[in-house]
Amino acid sequence: xxxxxxxxxxxxxxxxxxxxxxxxxxxxxxxxxxxxxxxxxxxxxxxxxxxxxxxxxxxxxxxxxxxxxxxxxxxxxxxxxxxxxxxxxxxxxxxxxxxxxxxxxxxxxxxxxxxxxxxxxxxxxxxxxxxxxxxxxxxxxxxxxxxxxxxxxxxxxxxxxxxxxxxxxxxxxxxxxxxxxxxxxxxxxxxxxxxxxxxxxxxxxxxxxxxxxxxxxxxxxxxxxxxxxxxxxxxxxxxxxxxxxxxxxxxxxxxxxxxxxxxxxxxxxxxxxxxxxxxxxxxxxxxxxxxxxxxxxxxxxxxxxxxxxxxxxxxxxxxxxxxxxxxxxxxxxxxxxxxxxxxxxxxxxxxxxxxxxxxxxxxxxx
Amino acid sequence: xxxxxxxxxxxxxxxxxxxxxxxxxxxxxxxxxxxxxxxxxxxxxxxxxxxxxxxxxxxxxxxxxxxxxxxxxxxxxxxxxxxxxxxxxxxxxxxxxxxxxxxxxxxxxxxxxxxxxxxxxxxxxxxxxxxxxxxxxxxxxxxxxxxxxxxxxxxxxxxxxxxxxxxxxxxxxxxxxxxxxxxxxxxxxxxxxxxxxxxxxxxxxxxxxxxxxxxxxxxxxxxxxxxxxxxxxxxxxxxxxxxxxxxxxxxxxxxxxxxxxxxxxxxxxxxxxxxxxxxxxxxxxxxxxxxxxxxxxxxxxxxxxxxxxxxxxxxxxxx
Numbered sequence: 001x002x003x004x005x006x007x008x009x010x011x012x013x014x015x016x017x018x019x020x021x022x023x024x025x026x027x028x029x030x031x032x033x034x035x036x037x038x039x040x041x042x043x044x045x046x047x048x049x050x051x052x053x054x055x056x057x058x059x060x061x062x063x064x065x066x067x068x069x070x071x072x073x074x075x076x077x078x079x080x081x082x083x084x085x086x087x088x089x090x091x092x093x094x095x096x097x098x099x100x101x102x103x104x105x106x107x108x109x110x111x112x113x114x115x116x117x118x119x120x121x122x123x124x125x126x127x128x129x130x131x132x133x134x135x136x137x138x139x140x141x142x143x144x145x146x147x148x149x150x151x152x153x154x155x156x157x158x159x160x161x162x163x164x165x166x167x168x169x170x171x172x173x174x175x176x177x178x179x180x181x182x183x184x185x186x187x188x189x190x191x192x193x194x195x196x197x198x199x200x201x202x203x204x205x206x207x208x209x210x211x212x213x214x215x216x217x218x219x220x221x222x223x224x225x226x227x228x229x230x231x232x233x234x235x236x237x238x239x240x241x242x243x244x245x246x247x248x249x250x251x252x253x254x255x256x257x258x259x260x261x262x263x264x265x266x267x268x269x270x271x272x273x274x275x276x277x278x279x280x281x282x283x284x285x286x287x288x289x290x291x292x293x294x295x296x297x298x299x300x301x302x303x304x305x306x307x308x309x310x311x312x313x314x315x316x317x318x319x320x321x322x323x324x325x326x327x328x329x330x331x332x333x334x335x336x337x338x339x340x341x342x343x344x345x346x347x348x349x350x351x352x353x354x355x356x357x358x359x360x361x362x363x364x365x366x
Numbered sequence: 367x368x369x370x371x372x373x374x375x376x377x378x379x380x381x382x383x384x385x386x387x388x389x390x391x392x393x394x395x396x397x398x399x400x401x402x403x404x405x406x407x408x409x410x411x412x413x414x415x416x417x418x419x420x421x422x423x424x425x426x427x428x429x430x431x432x433x434x435x436x437x438x439x440x441x442x443x444x445x446x447x448x449x450x451x452x453x454x455x456x457x458x459x460x461x462x463x464x465x466x467x468x469x470x471x472x473x474x475x476x477x478x479x480x481x482x483x484x485x486x487x488x489x490x491x492x493x494x495x496x497x498x499x500x501x502x503x504x505x506x507x508x509x510x511x512x513x514x515x516x517x518x519x520x521x522x523x524x525x526x527x528x529x530x531x532x533x534x535x536x537x538x539x540x541x542x543x544x545x546x547x548x549x550x551x552x553x554x555x556x557x558x559x560x561x562x563x564x565x566x567x568x569x570x571x572x573x574x575x576x577x578x579x580x581x582x583x584x585x586x587x588x589x590x591x592x593x594x595x596x597x598x599x600x601x602x603x604x605x606x607x608x609x610x611x612x613x614x615x616x617x618x619x620x621x622x623x624x625x626x627x628x629x630x631x632x633x634x635x636x637x638x639x640x641x642x643x644x645x646x647x648x649x650x651x652x653x654x655x656x657x658x659x660x661x662x663x664x665x666x667x668x669x670x671x672x673x674x675x676x677x678x679x680x681x682x683x684x685x
Contacts, residue, residue: 037480037484098464100402100468145660149660149663149664153664153667154667155660155663155664155667156663158400158402158464159611159659159663160660160663162604162607163604163608163656163657163659163660164656164660166604166652166653166656167656167657167660169653170649170650170652170653171653173649174647174649174650288597289597289601292472292475295468295471295472298465298468299472302465334479334480334483334484336475336476336479336483337476337480338476339473339475339476339479339480340473340476340477340480342472342476343470343472343476344469344473346465346468346469346472347455347469347470349465350455350459350461350462350465350469351455351459351461353459353460353461354459
């Protein structure tokens with residue numbers, strides 16, 4: 001027991017203990033809220049199991065089919081974009097920058113891929129690649145602006161990225177409507193060859209919307225890990241994040257790195273937009289309001305400790321809370337409990353100084 | 367001329383929640399705590415005000431007749447209570463204020479709709495019969511020029527916002543408390559050395575911001591809407607943040623910026639009645655405040671603007 005207490009108190013373990021405790025506390029608070037409002041919290045966990053594994057616990061013993069792979073497919077559809085926005089936020093965090101702008105970068109990424117898909121003629125395969133790269137590039141430009149303003153004018157990136165989210169929302173909405181054939185709510189559907197949709201993936205998951213976007217996600221995770229862990233550039237980014245003064249003193253170009261890191265962060269979010277636009281939907285959508293992928297990305301990055309693999313796990317966690325929402329609503333639980341739980345997890349991660357104190361106290365530190 | 371007067375009135379009405387919320391943001395940031403949760407606190411205020419008025423307006427006597435004002439008060443209190451979370455995290459735990467603010471924005475979006483489903487069994491609150499009603503003030507509206515612009519077809523909440531600007535200016539610049547609050551946002555260590563409790567000042571700043579944002583959200587729902595929905599606040603909290611920055615963290619500045627941003631939204635609606643504006647799409651007017659704020663930040667970047675210690679947790683032991 002004492003050994004366990006010491007293990008809890010050891011600061012080396014806090015890096016992964018704090019997200020775990022935050023997740024646990026988030027679910028506890030969520031369950032309490034449900035109990036107070038007269039709902040059995042077990043329904044929450046039944047919905048989560050069904051959305052993640054496709055297993056309907058309510059049907060066990062009734063003789064009906066318990067497993068439906070469609071839910072598994074849809075679960076990954078929910079996870080993929082927020083893994084990418086998570087990587088985006090995490091990458092900027094590594095340089096000590098807070099990218100609240102993943103939302104806007106994602107929107108311009110979506111828009112650029114749709115724009116290219118509709119306007120540029122050519123062989124499908126080439127155009128598809130151009131759409132993916134174009135979406136990433138658009139996101140990168142949208143991320144470069146706050147990065148450059150930070151580097152050149154020392155303007156705080158949080159404010160600029162918030163403002164650019166709304167700018168992206170309104171401008172893309174306008175330009176979607178200007179594309180040939182668009183209605184007031186969406187553009188024309190792209191040819192099947194110009195999307196990431198897959199009949200094969202859809203057929204093995206009982207007609208879910210699962211698409212090839214997961215390949216982009218996997219490549220993105222590997223590139224993130226490679227840049228941060230294996231390149232001089234990544235080393236410099238980390239150094240700037242830890243201590244910008246020391247990094248500057250060591251001769252690193254702190255300002256240039258800030259702009260570059262926001263650019264890469266923007267590219268990740270832009271790719272998130274690409275897979276939503278041409279993977280999940282296959283057409284451009286005029287949005288009444290932001291959909292929250294960027295804010296989910298912040299949650300993902302925080303829980304994942306701003307690492308590549310952590311963002312993957314964070315994405316799988318928050319993706320489950322997103323995917324479970326329709327199931328919750330149909331089984332009589334207000335879906336918004338999932339949002340409450342997500343936000344509480346973020347809140348508890350923000351409280352990490354307090355959690356650390358408690359852990360050290362348990363560990364017996366004076 | 368009539369178009370012009372109605373544009374002025376509408377600008378005032380549209381700007382009201384922006385002004386009130388931006389004042390709140392000013393108190394928080396001037397005390398040294400960045401508050402990007404204004405949007406979420408507005409949602410909380412708007413939701414509780416809408417819920418309160420649904421129940422209050424059914425009762426008899428003075429409670430029924432003054433239901434909108436009581437609902438405003440409840441929105442204000444709710445906003446203040448939620449801001450305690452932000453205050454505790456930012457002041458006591460030294461948390462990252464942007465993360466804390468993000469979490470509160472997320473929480474507010476989820477909590478308000480969750481509670482709507484628990485209380486009203488739907489994704490929004492029930493509709494209320496009457497929020498605030500546009501009034502024409504009989505004597506005052508006859509005054510030439512001012513009358514039709516300030517006293518015709520207008521909500522009483524507009525005056526509330528203008529009074530609050532004056533009061534907040536007075537508190538911030540003419541009282542010892544205001545001086546202390548401003549100093550806390552600039553040099554907390556100097557303030558501490560004078561025997562003033564930095565934590566207490568920041569708590570007051572953040573809770574005031576929550577109260578004002580709650581009030582702003584309540585005003586917004588009770589004047590523009592007939593119920594609270596997920597889209598009731600739609601980014602006005604962030605416009606208020608933009609107005610605060612564009613107005614250089616000063617009462618007169620944020621008043622001007624809020625009116626200007628309100629006006630740009632109105633222009634979007636009226637654009638069709640002016641030839642030279644009708645070609646500009648409404649979305650451009652919507653995006654205008656945000657683009658302008660970024661430009662303003664760049665233009666003002668050479669000077670020292672904004673509270674110096676904003677965003678940094680106060681650490682007594684730091685040198």
